[in-house]
Amino acid sequence: MSGGQCAGADRFQYLQALVTEFQDTDRIGGICNLCLDKAMKNHILSSGGLSLIINCLSSRREETVLSAITTLMYLCTASSRAEITTPPVVECMVRFSLSENRRFSNLAKIFLEDYCSEQQVEAARSLNQHTALGIPLPKD
Structure with missing residues (x-):
């Protein structure tokens, strides 16, 4: 492996370790704060971090899901x-917006209003099942 490939693998392992910690602890809002740093934001985006964070939307831990939504909002750029x-994420946010849990519903509504087009939201709302392609709704 060349030095560049090794560094890329190390970055991915570091990012994976952050996501694992993010999933395994009740208090890791730190990844949200980490994205506020421009260099870290670029690092997360360039290292495949979005898919790892999107996967956290299926966590059974309320704090993990809330942090994942917030992190996605912080990472949203033109590129x-x-x-x-994506449709599964928008559908997931539609489901969260319907939750009786005010924290989920409020944060999901902000995501839908600020980061999604009206067409994306309508397409997600028009689906009857709101399954989010395997992304389960956390327990209220």
Whole structure:
């Protein structure tokens, strides 16, 4: 492996370790704060971090899901918006917006209003099942 490939692998392992910590702890809002740093934001986006964070939307831990939504909002840029607002993610946010849990519903509504087009939201709302392609709704 060349030095560049090794560094890329190390970055991915570091990012994976952050996501694992993010999933395994009740208090890791730190990844949200980490994205506020421009260099870290670029690092997360360039290292395949979005898919790892999107996977956290299926966590059974309320704090993990809330942090994942917030992190996705912080990572949204002109170049990352399309990857963040894919149909499964938008449908997931529609489901969260219908939750009786006010924290989920409020944050999801902000995501839908600020980061998604009206067409994306309508397409997600028009689906009858709101299954989010395997992304389960966390327990209220």
